[in-house]
Amino acid sequence: MIPNKYRQCVVASRPEQSVTLENFRLETVAMPDLVDGDVLVQTGSVMVNPPAVVALNRGVAKQPPVPVDSVMWGQGVGTVVASKNESFSVGDRVVGPLGWSEYRVFTGAELAQLRQNHLPAEVPATLALHVLGASGPTAYLGLIEHGKPKLGDTVLVSAAAGTVGSLVCQLALAAGCTVVGIMGSDEKGEWLSSLGVQHVINYKREDISARIAEVCPNGVDVYFDNVGGSTLEAALSNLAMHARVVLCGATSQYTDASPFKGPSNYFDLVHNEATMRGFHIFHYMEQIPAVIGRLVPLLKAGKLQFKEDVLEGIEHAPAALLRVMDGKNFGTQLVKMSATS
Amino acid sequence: MIPNKYRQCVVASRPEQSVTLENFRLETVAMPDLVDGDVLVQTGSVMVNPPAVVALNRGVAKQPPVPVDSVMWGQGVGTVVASKNESFSVGDRVVGPLGWSEYRVFTGAELAQLRQNHLPAEVPATLALHVLGASGPTAYLGLIEHGKPKLGDTVLVSAAAGTVGSLVCQLALAAGCTVVGIMGSDEKGEWLSSLGVQHVINYKREDISARIAEVCPNGVDVYFDNVGGSTLEAALSNLAMHARVVLCGATSQYTDASPFKGPSNYFDLVHNEATMRGFHIFHYMEQIPAVIGRLVPLLKAGKLQFKEDVLEGIEHAPAALLRVMDGKNFGTQLVKMSATS
Secondary structure (H helix, E strand, O other): OOOOEEEEEEEOOOOOOOOOHHHEEEEEEEOOOOOOOOEEEEEEEEEOOOHHHHHHHOOOOOOOOOOOOOEOOOOEEEEEEEEOOOOOOOOOEEEEOOOOEOEEEEOHHHHHHOEEOOOOOOOOHHHHHOOOOOHHHHHHHHHHHHHOOOOOOEEEEOOOOOHHHHHHHHHHHHOOOEEEEEEOOHHHHHHHHHHOOOEEEEOOOOOHHHHHHHHOOOOEEEEEEOOOHHHHHHHHOOEEEEEEEEEOOOHHHOOOOOOOOEOOOOOHHHHOOOEEEEOOHHHHHHHHHHHHHHHHHHHHOOOOOOOEEEEEOHHHHHHHHHHHHOOOOOOEEEEEOOOOO | OOOOEEEEEEEOOOOOOOOOHHHEEEEEEEOOOOOOOOEEEEEEEEEOOOHHHHHHHOOOOOOOOOOOOOEOOOOEEEEEEEEOOOOOOOOOEEEEOOOOEOEEEEOHHHHHHOEEOOOOOOOOHHHHHOOOOOHHHHHHHHHHHHHOOOOOOEEEEOOOOOHHHHHHHHHHHHOOOEEEEEEOOHHHHHHHHHHOOOEEEEOOOOOHHHHHHHHOOOOEEEEEEOOOHHHHHHHHOOEEEEEEEEEOOOHHHOOOOOOOOEOOOOOHHHHOOOEEEEOOHHHHHHHHHHHHHHHHHHHHOOOOOOOEEEEEOHHHHHHHHHHHHOOOOOOEEEEEOOOOO
16 A cells, blocks of 8 residues: 655755745655664645744754755654554554655654654544644743733734634633734634634734734733744833743744844833743753643633644645745645545 | 032033034033022032933933933932922932032922932942942842842853943852953953953954853853843853843943844744843832842952042033943043032
């Protein structure tokens, strides 16, 4: 049942400005033979998110950028279809850096990156990529441990309809806060409102800073930043005293390899005795199981809604990335490569 | 003994780029008559520091900029020479916003800004402007409460030979830290070394980031920022994991009214799980007496050395400010206007 050829999508060139379809190349390659210790995974779905552009331009988690002619980086879920490794059996559901590839052989040191997908069978396997993967714990630890929201605080979230942002909004609501979400379409705003988010700001047609000032008359107590740039500046201009700014992402700055734009009003931190804290889930891997233990009851109680935006077929992976960078996806962007897992 | 005229230095024009001598005008004015409640203070010395430029361009502590044709802002020490107010007697030593003026009448609501100078008579009155005024508590609270230095930490300080910076260096040494000071002349560096600072970096002739990397092989645990700009960026590029950045000043950005340059590598806070915290002594006024109670024993033990750089005569006040902005002062810049206090 294992084919003798499969398709993969490699980096054809590094982006000069924004990412384009031409930065990738789809190719068909021969299925390799396995050697002792190897595991062959068939990809079910791969998540395509803004860090993919970081992987292209700068490298994620202190890794070098993905080399040209190598398979594009991406976390995915799949199923073991052949194994010469006693830790993995055919049929095992797994999660790891499957990349933009219909199959991947994990060999040698790479095997350490492949994990069993322990989600119960009744839960869709793809939740291991977001709510019950890294995004849920990112939202929880970033908001709760670093943002330290108190009952009655006003919590501002950018990319609020995104995978992490929408979870931050719902966790803040569950913690008794007033939540203000910034997003790029009225459709996303309506979804956030349906989740209970009290105020939404469409950055594509509203003055962000003026609207924050309007809906947060006492200032912003916690700002969870996923985007950086002018949105970060608008938030810093509207902080409450002793506010906490949690830096999680800077998607507005990922578009090319040029330096980030630093917030010109960073000194508002001084005027407001405020704290800006960087945070990356990479440094909290050992805490993830305990956090997931807190998220599952919320998920079962319907307090953590989520959306998936699925394109089918590896050939659509580059287009999926462009959708994400343009903010056109609505929900976690997945590319489904097979019906497995 | 009270003259019928005195000299004051007013704002003649707002700086267009850098401050110049022409932004000020010295004038001789008639001594006003006092009404009930008024207090007349003869200025001893006024401190001239970088926030003076903020007062000119943007306004300090949420006040508007000093109006054109008004007396230039500055904290000073002086002596009450006439009083129609039962809270103040002739001969009282006082501290307050005396401004660039040989005399000042405090009247009405302004009186709330005038305080008795409670320093013991054997201590020079001018210490109420720096070590035992706002600068000492700024250094203490900024470093100890927000920087949270631990024994063995590496503490980096910019404007390290300045009033606040030199106190931060000495407090960090007293707390058992390795201290790295950044300053703009070798003479200042030699002074810092004589205080026990382990490494000094002359930003005018050395590559700041490369030198930080060289002398802080394990990264910077605490960075106390007085200057902003490219020095802040150099520090952010060399943080240890879980570093604390304390924002106290941004003198490199005070020179004109244009927006600050935000640190383009602020996302290094994310890579290092680091915190950047704003801090202004204005918000901690009620804690100052207790902190001074901790500083006095250190001062008496010789662990808090300081320097004063004194120009004599109000006519030199504008030149004093230019010295400060060019980093040519060595020690707290004072302008002595009379032998009083």
